[in-house]
Amino acid sequence: MMHHYLVLEVGLAIALIAIVGLIATRLRFSVIPFYILIGMAVGPHAFKIWYLDFRFIESTALIEFMGRIGVLFLLFYLGLEFSVGRLMKAGKSIATGGTIYIVINFSLGLILGWALRFPLEEILVIAGITTISSSAIVAKVLVDLKRTANPETEMILGIIMFEDVFLAVYISILSGLVLSGSSSLGGVLLSALIALGYMLALLIVGRKLVPWLNRVLNIRSSELFAIVIFAVLFLIAGFSETIHVAEAIGALLVGLVLAETEHVKRIEKLVIPFRDFFGAIFFFSFGLTIDPMTLGGEALWYSIAAVIITLFGNFLAGMLAGRTAGLSPRASSNIGLTIVSRGEFSIIMANLGKAGGLLAILQPFAAMYVLMLAILGPILTKESKTIYNLLDKVFGFEKRYQARKAKEKPVPVGDSD
Template sequence: MNHYIVFEVGLALVLIALAGLVSTKLRFSVIPFYILIGMAVGPHAFKIWHLDFRFIESAALIEFMGRIGVLFLLFYLGLEFSVGRLVKAGRSIVTGGTIYILINFTLGLILGWGLGFPLEEILVIAGITTISSSAIVAKVLVDLKRTANPETEMILGIIMFEDVFLAVYISILSGLVLSGSSSLGGVLLSALIALGYMLALLVVGRKLVPWLNRVLNIRSGELFALVIFAALFLIAGFSETIHVAEAIGALLVGLVLAETEHVKRIEKLVIPFRDFFGAIFFFSFGLTIDPLSLGGDALWYSLAAVIITLIGNFAAGMLAGRSAGLSPRSSANIGLTIVSRGEFSIIMANLGKAGGLLAILQPFAAMYVLILAILGPLLTKESKTIYKLLDKVFQFEKRHLARSSRQAAPATDNE
């Protein structure tokens, strides 16, 4: 390991802190600033005369610290909820998740076909444009203090539903792109393992709550932290080995521990780690983006994808919210919150690269992700204003009130 690595990490933390200060001064979401500063000093950035400010030696370590940040973000989000709340919303989550995937995946296929790509590239593009970023969504919900909002259950459910879809889709796509074939039995097995594991962890975890209450009754703060972090990293890491995203594993651990009587103590412990490592994640994400690859056709393709994604997400959010009985405003919040794309889109693009597909897929994905990583938090923050503007055009509230009146009418007549 290079002896300058500690110095590089120290410089990275200084840059992250400066980005945070600038965003606070401008009263803007901090996420785009973290990503942009990472791009400016990443392995693909420019040298300035004879000075090399690129973070090359420490990139792998910073990336690993970023992965830890995703775990803490999703773990904390799970702590804000509970297994019980998600179980009650089970049917509406399946319906909402199916609506979300169908709309966005179909639009992704249409986009790839409309741009004239071959079949395998179309399937990769559909994957890139379908899956939202768990890390960015979690960060936005926490920063805007929306974890208690009625629509957040649906947002969490869609994130988990997306992970099951991702497990199945990567299995299919890997077979097609990397080997030229895909076993139906293998795909179904991967899907069943992912879904079964998630359900089993939630059910067993809920049964173990009384036992967890006793085990976690630890006076020592040091030992308490070790036990919590051991459970978090072990289960998240094991999840990854059976093709369930480690971030979803962290979310599941949080959902289980949210049922215990120690949840407030755990939250207090986790918050500093969530903020510290979460900031490093977005910085490390910026390190992976090559600024020189973001022009030309990739720019125009990504802008077309962004427009389609914005339309698809808003429509999916409205329909998913309506299926769950949420108000039009809450439904609009769903689509505007999960519009961000990130780590999973990059994974899809890398799969295309490994399969020797068209080279434009990676710069397209990078530009697409960057735009939505900037737009997503902004749209979520201004969702109230955006909804008011759209309501004037489409009159969502009037339709909702009229529908509610029709549903209540039979009860009134019987009286």
């Protein structure tokens, strides 16, 4: 297609997203896998059918950019559902839970790479690919299943933010090792401190500015109100990226701050249509990046092994993190089953390996791994109650939890209940 058909190509993309969305709704299935698969089917790497070329080539860059906007709106809306105060109260348990999550999943990633006999640099890339969950998919699933008010969602949000600090540090280290052959410890520590300090400063300062924000956002015009909100969102998200904090986390932080204002309901109502539209395009654009021809052979078996250890690691991490926060086993299992999805950050790690001239199998491995968990993740989250009930019959989580509660807080004498 020539460039002057760009609008038509984008229109066709939106039409395809709408069609598969309707099919998924009719089947009562998560729409996310459908969006990804249709993106694969018409992406630049897809097949021609005889002389017909249905591949989206000219519009790919634009659609990918629209997808980035979708991630911002997804995380921004998720932040609006919470507040800075609520998140900061759980600071200690979030730090503990985030550490548990990273240690377990990163260690399992290292073991996998070692077991597959990869060189050291490739092992470190594989560990990065398997450690970081997809903020966009997690946000989409939480919103779709109306779980933003659940007790475990606070921990899920905290782990997502904790992962971003880890990602900033890890990319600094890995870039030094893979791209230049060395890494400055001082530079790594500085990057970590900048990322963590920036996030904390934005939350603390933002909370102090709430009375001022209430006055500034008291705008009658819906048009001007939308422009002001979007200006703040894009500026903060964009600036966050310049100091190695993911733009999506910047959007989440803006949402957390604005959730404290008296205008939060008006902002939510404004953002929802943009969240849904651009969020769908993100998953479609993600599918465009996957080459179906690379998804077989050794990469397939390696990715299956990675999926198995990720499912185990996430469930274990979720149960342990939830327990440290005083959550029930059911809520704890929801943590592990919700953040199992992998996406944009895993692809970033694989691209880093490609830029460093590492083994070519890393990219198809990452693509297949991400595709599997992008499909499995929403299903596991939706069916988390059934999965937990089955596991509870085997391991007796509820029985142990009730026994532990009884020891910690004895039933008062005379209480017949």
